[in-house]
Amino acid sequence: MAHGLAGGVGFGPLRCCPSASSSPTTVRPTLDALPRRSLRVRASASPPPAAPAIEVRDVGLSVTTRRGRVLPVLKGCSLQVPPGQLWMLLGPNGCGKSTLLKVLAGFLNPSAGTVYINRPCSYVFQNPDHQVVMPTVDSDVAFGLGKLNLPLNEVRSRVSKSLDAVGMLSYSQRPIQTLSGGQKQRVAIAGALAEASKVLLLDELTTFLDEHDQMGVIKAVRNSVAADGEAAALWVTHRLEELKYADGAIYMEDGQIIIQGDVATLSSFIKKKQARYFGHFEL
Numbered sequence: 001m002a003h004g005l006a007g008g009v010g011f012g013p014l015r016c017c018p019s020a021s022s023s024p025t026t027v028r029p030t031l032d033a034l035p036r037r038s039l040r041v042r043a044s045a046s047p048p049p050a051a052p053a054i055e056v057r058d059v060g061l062s063v064t065t066r067r068g069r070v071l072p073v074l075k076g077c078s079l080q081v082p083p084g085q086l087w088m089l090l091g092p093n094g095c096g097k098s099t100l101l102k103v104l105a106g107f108l109n110p111s112a113g114t115v116y117i118n119r120p121c122s123y124v125f126q127n128p129d130h131q132v133v134m135p136t137v138d139s140d141v142a143f144g145l146g147k148l149n150l151p152l153n154e155v156r157s158r159v160s161k162s163l164d165a166v167g168m169l170s171y172s173q174r175p176i177q178t179l180s181g182g183q184k185q186r187v188a189i190a191g192a193l194a195e196a197s198k199v200l201l202l203d204e205l206t207t208f209l210d211e212h213d214q215m216g217v218i219k220a221v222r223n224s225v226a227a228d229g230e231a232a233a234l235w236v237t238h239r240l241e242e243l244k245y246a247d248g249a250i251y252m253e254d255g256q257i258i259i260q261g262d263v264a265t266l267s268s269f270i271k272k273k274q275a276r277y278f279g280h281f282e283l
């Protein structure tokens with residue numbers, strides 16, 4: 001069940017990102033923590049736009065190969081994902097998508113730059129069999145709540161609500177091994193929602209899913225973040241057709257963010273690129 005990266009950085013199967021103290025990420029300060037003067041300035045102006053749920057500034061990451069060569073994997077990456085939205089991260093193989101997601105999750109330390117991310121934050125792995133750790137659906141969703149010391153009725157309520165959000169409430173007593181790949185993904189997402197995650201980081205979840213499950217999982221994530229209003233999701237994908245479910249998107253190449261923003265602009269940018277490089281360009 002353990003996972004590892006080529007450079008020897010390893011992490012376990014936990015869905016929760018490491019705590020802020022052990023990661024390079026920064027917890028956004030609450031309003032109470034702001035100096036009084038900033039509060040007065042804000043109160044006299046029109047309401048400020050909501051702070052991004054994820055904000056990355058000039059993040060770089062280099063790895064050292066076995067031969068001692070320093071290889072830049074991420075170069076000056078900056079991005080913002082607003083709360084209440086699902087954004088997608090796209091780009092050709094090897095451009096750095098998964099590495100960037102692992103930096104956001106705190107699994108990898110950036111060599112440069114800053115990451116602000118709302119917490120709690122959950123990372124959901126690509127392979128559905130790496131997500132689920134308990135024998136039944138409801139016990140798996142409740143698993144991550146153990147550390148929160150909640151009363152039993154609160155645990156039950158959170159489990160039911162999050163299973164409902166991903167369309168799996170009627171499966172709550174089912175043994176995990178009887179579920180399809182897509183159903184396991186939904187259970188993993190329900191686990192993250194039950195923990196009241198404010199950021200969901202989702203790494204190519206639909207790789208193992210058929211088209212029906214694929215769209216079902218994306219819609220479940222989108223509905224959940226939209227309903228919460230404060231939560232945001234960043235979804236790594238290779239599939240252009242998934243873009244239609246996103247509120248915004250980011251396109252990377254060679255460790256850099258090339259374009260980010262609304263789906264229509266990004267989609268047309270990528271399609272033009274594909275047309276130009278058809279045969280040389282895999283997305």
Ligand SMILES: Nc1ncnc2c1ncn2[C@@H]1O[C@H](COP(=O)(O)OP(=O)(O)OP(=O)(O)O)[C@@H](O)[C@H]1O
Nearest residue numbers: 005006007063073092093094095096097098099100
């Ligand atoms: N620890 C490491 N040692 C050497 N190279 C690495 C290491 N980690 C990442 N890389 C390289 O960095 C680049 C980006 O990898 P990453 O997995 O982030 O890309 P990706 O965009 O997610 O790719 P894919 O779409 O194929 O999953 C790749 O060329 C990869 O080989």
